[in-house]
Amino acid sequence: MNTETLDPRYQGVERWPTQCAVEAMLEGQMAAIAALQTQTTAIAAAADAAAARLESGGRLVFVGAGTSGRLAVQDGTELHPTFGWPGERTLFLMAGGADALTKAREGAEDDADAARAEVAAAGVGAQDVMIGVAASGRTPFTVAAIEAARAAGALTIGIANNAATPLVDAAEHVVVASTGSEIVAGSTRMKAGTAQKAALNLLSTTIMIRLGLVYDGRMVAMRVSNAKLLRRARAMVQDLTGVAPDAAAEALERGDNDIRRAVLIARGMTPEDAAALLDRHHGRLDAAIAAGN
Structure with missing residues (x-):
């Protein structure tokens, strides 16, 4: 060897x-x-x-x-x-x-x-x-x-x-x-x-x-488990949707700190619809956004 x-x-x-x-x-x-x-x-x-x-x-x-x-x-x-x-x-x-x-x-x-x-x-x-x-x-x-x-x-x-x-x-x-x-x-x-x-x-x-757990080069499926990651998650939602910082934070809160759900919520969906859409598309944010459009 x-x-x-x-x-x-x-x-x-x-x-x-x-x-x-x-x-x-x-x-x-x-x-x-x-x-x-x-x-x-x-x-x-x-x-x-x-x-x-x-x-x-x-x-x-x-x-x-x-x-x-x-x-x-x-x-x-x-x-x-x-x-x-x-x-x-x-x-x-x-x-x-x-x-x-x-x-x-x-x-x-x-x-x-x-x-x-x-x-x-x-x-x-x-x-x-x-x-x-x-x-x-x-x-x-x-x-x-x-x-x-x-x-x-x-x-x-x-x-x-x-x-x-x-x-x-x-x-x-x-x-x-x-x-x-x-x-x-x-x-x-x-x-x-x-x-x-x-x-x-x-x-x-x-x-x-x-498997679709990365979107636009971002860790959109990461677990938000501390203050640093919460700041990162809010920034991702803001970057991916163009909403204001307060709106990104609110969407993330309504989406139970799930970044993918928060992106869809910031785009106008209800938390329930966002969760259901992601579930239908196996958690793939790109597919969910396309379907939502």
């Missing part, structure tokens, strides 16, 4: 001047992002397929172990506040359970039986989309979960940092960021982890866009 090999350029890095070591690590981080340049077609295809599957009401299931699992959980956790993606439609299968998010449970990644049991217990099926992340592409827990989910009819997406590996073979859609050797040999929390984080961000954000 390329992610495990020692790069002779960095032997003795612990004796380098600190700034030189930092510069070398930064160069590695930049190379990690560049490794995704060849994967945009794969990411787009996976996002389109996932959005089409999720339209029918399925769940996004994130699977991983160690650093890869923590990155997957971080990405999935952010989808509800950012895009209003329902929490009940997000599932995490982390090797070692929730405790592994803050405590290393390295042995759990080898438990393929546990992965298969968790997939079965969760009732993963044809409406669901599973995203499995593993730097090595060989993690037994992640590979077994992807295999079990695909056998159950779920759409499966694998994110790895090594090609020609079991995860790449098991998943229907694959993103391979070939980040190569780490500056600290085998420490895939560095280059590999950076590429995984970027790949997850690109994939999940594109899925949310394709």
